[in-house]
Amino acid sequence: MDTTAVRIPDLTGRTAIVTGANSGLGLETTRVLAGAGAHVVLAVRDEDKGRVAAESVRGKTEVRHLDLADLSSVRAFADRWQGDIHLLINNAGIMAVPKGKTKDGFESQFGVNHLGHFALTNLLLEQVTGRVVTVSSSLHRMAKGIDFDDVAMDRGYSPYKAYARSKLANLLFTLELQRRLEDAGSTVLATAAHPGYATTDLHGYGSHPLLRGITRLSSRVFGQSAANGALPTIFAATQDVPGAAFAGPKSMGGTRGAPALSSRSEEAWDGRAAKRLWVLSEELTGVSFPFPPADRA
Ligand SMILES: NC(=O)c1ccc[n+]([C@@H]2O[C@H](COP(=O)([O-])OP(=O)(O)OC[C@H]3O[C@@H](n4cnc5c(N)ncnc54)[C@H](OP(=O)(O)O)[C@@H]3O)[C@@H](O)[C@H]2O)c1
Numbered sequence: 001m002d003t004t005a006v007r008i009p010d011l012t013g014r015t016a017i018v019t020g021a022n023s024g025l026g027l028e029t030t031r032v033l034a035g036a037g038a039h040v041v042l043a044v045r046d047e048d049k050g051r052v053a054a055e056s057v058r059g060k061t062e063v064r065h066l067d068l069a070d071l072s073s074v075r076a077f078a079d080r081w082q083g084d085i086h087l088l089i090n091n092a093g094i095m096a097v098p099k100g101k102t103k104d105g106f107e108s109q110f111g112v113n114h115l116g117h118f119a120l121t122n123l124l125l126e127q128v129t130g131r132v133v134t135v136s137s138s139l140h141r142m143a144k145g146i147d148f149d150d151v152a153m154d155r156g157y158s159p160y161k162a163y164a165r166s167k168l169a170n171l172l173f174t175l176e177l178q179r180r181l182e183d184a185g186s187t188v189l190a191t192a193a194h195p196g197y198a199t200t201d202l203h204g205y206g207s208h209p210l211l212r213g214i215t216r217l218s219s220r221v222f223g224q225s226a227a228n229g230a231l232p233t234i235f236a237a238t239q240d241v242p243g244a245a246f247a248g249p250k251s252m253g254g255t256r257g258a259p260a261l262s263s264r265s266e267e268a269w270d271g272r273a274a275k276r277l278w279v280l281s282e283e284l285t286g287v288s289f290p291f292p293p294a295d296r297a
Pocket of ligand 1: 019020021022023024025026043044045046049066067068069070091092093094095112135136137138194195196197198199200201202203223229
């Protein structure tokens, strides 16, 4: 990793939660945060894999169970939580999987990548003191808005369309979360990041073996390392950026290199869609934003 790309502050005494921390970008994010002194909780669906991952990290770590495809698991994680959270890193994700449903019946990519993190964030928000960073993707640009009248994608499922929609949802979530935090008078920041194109296990999903093989090979040949792919997340978590900032690599068309502020699609700036998605997500998960608007009198 090019550690000169981001100047990381001392995080001694701080606590961070990283979802999907047992591989890829989540594990590399964990390494950097723990290396800077933070106590990092690896929030993972497979605790054995999580423990192996944690053993490879120098610093203070802890493994806790979290399955974002199951709201009862998200609630159990939040119920057990005690103490301040300096950084909540919503990193876990699945990409281009065959059509499926989460335990609660949501289309799986929307359910894991967006709704699981939506519920987790709101359930933990009163304990967050620093930032909520959500990992999106440049593929969010493929989504031309959220299809509010067919969230289950019953009218036609496409693995990549569903992924793109979930990653657009990550950015709209960040936009509306930041707006609500400001409205509530909170100093907590909501930011987002994307890694460009990084070599991780993410490219091992997909329904067709040939397509799976091609995407895996292409990621190995053209992708940057997972360590470099994690730098935009670290940037969004620790650098002086505005609320709702979106960080990504600045070279090669935003696919690799040192992190910087990144552009996003017009759809990802749509405040009305962000509000509508928020209301829908509250209805679907039964979890709400915990703070009332600040008294501006
Ligand atoms: N790699 C890229 O080029 C790229 C590009 C754009 C965006 N991203 C985003 O980067 C993030 C991290 O992905 P990655 O590239 O590091 O891929 P990865 O190595 O496959 O990591 C994904 C992580 O998410 C976890 N996860 C999946 N479903 C989960 C669930 N139901 N509950 C809890 N954890 C779950 C996985 O756990 P298991 O190990 O148990 O499967 C794994 O730890 C994702 O949000 C992805 O969309 C990646």
